[in-house]
Amino acid sequence: MHEISNPLTGIIGLSQLILECTDVPDGIRADISGINREANRATSILKDFLIFARGQKPDMRKADINVAIQGVLKLRRSYMRKSGIRVYTNLAQDLPSLMMDVAQIQQVFLNIILNAEYFMIDAHKGGTLTVFTSLHKNIVRSIFKDDGPGIPARILPNIFDPFFTTKEPGKGTGLGLSISYGIISEHNGNIYAESMPGQGATFIVELPVPPE
Numbered sequence: 182m183h184e185i186s187n188p189l190t191g192i193i194g195l196s197q198l199i200l201e202c203t204d205v206p207d208g209i210r211a212d213i214s215g216i217n218r219e220a221n222r223a224t225s226i227l228k229d230f231l232i233f234a235r236g237q238k239p240d241m242r243k244a245d246i247n248v249a250i251q252g253v254l255k256l257r258r259s260y261m262r263k264s265g266i267r268v269y270t271n272l273a274q275d276l277p278s279l280m281m282d283v284a285q286i287q288q289v290f291l292n293i294i295l296n297a298e299y300f301m302i303d304a305h306k307g308g309t310l311t312v313f314t315s316l317h318k319n320i321v322r323s324i325f326k327d328d329g330p331g332i333p334a335r336i337l338p339n340i341f342d343p344f345f346t347t348k349e350p351g352k353g354t355g356l357g358l359s360i361s362y363g364i365i366s367e368h369n370g371n372i373y374a375e376s377m378p379g380q381g382a383t384f385i386v387e388l389p390v391p392p393e
């Protein structure tokens with residue numbers, strides 16, 4: 182992969198140097214800054230792809246799922262407030278600790294939230310995200326419900342496929358949910374989506390409660 186990342190690093194670095202010169206004509210500056218932006222985007226796609234291809238083994242530790250969720254929500258709080266997205270949480274108290282790779286589980290929640298943000302803003306410039314957790318015998322369920330456009334029934338079976346995206350060109354890689362699926366499978370859990378047309382999308386992540 183260095184075969185791709187080294188040239189990208191070169192493009193980013195050299196275009197940055199040109200942008201730092203004061204005597205670049207405005208028209209050229211705009212083009213160079215486009216080159217720089219696109220090379221940065223290619224780098225971030227490459228990173229996603231590497232995570233996807235590597236399928237890292239999770240580093241399992243006892244952790245509190247509510248704390249993991251709150252950590253991710255905190256990261257997005259100011260952006261969501263600015264974008265007109267309200268967040269409601271209803272996190273069950275006294276949930277048992279789960280065995281998880283917190284960084285990977287947070288990556289899953291982050292992707293679900295980023296998708297919800299994107300589609301709610303795209304459809305009606307804001308909305309409501311509701312997050313629940315609950316305990317059902319030996320699984321803990323985390324639910325993320327948005328009031329965006331929802332997911333058409335005909336594409337619902339495809340959303341976890343690698344490279345499947347309906348975001349506008351340049352906005353999505355289609356890797357988020359497939360990576361998420363891999364991570365949750367490694368945790369012996371389940372991830373799925375439900376959607377009624379026009380009534381938003383709901384993502385459900387189920388993780389097992391470890392035996393005593």
Ligand SMILES: Nc1ncnc2c1ncn2[C@@H]1O[C@H](COP(=O)(O)OP(=O)(O)O)[C@@H](O)[C@H]1O
Nearest residue numbers: 296297300340346347348353354355357358382
């Ligand atoms: N909250 C949501 N509302 C509507 N569609 C969604 C939502 N979350 C995911 N999707 C659908 O699933 C697709 C795949 O998502 P993902 O794998 O995260 O890739 P990406 O974010 O790059 O599009 C999205 O492009 C969209 O079609």
Ligand SMILES: [Mg+2]
Nearest residue numbers: 292296357358
């Ligand atoms: Mg995504």
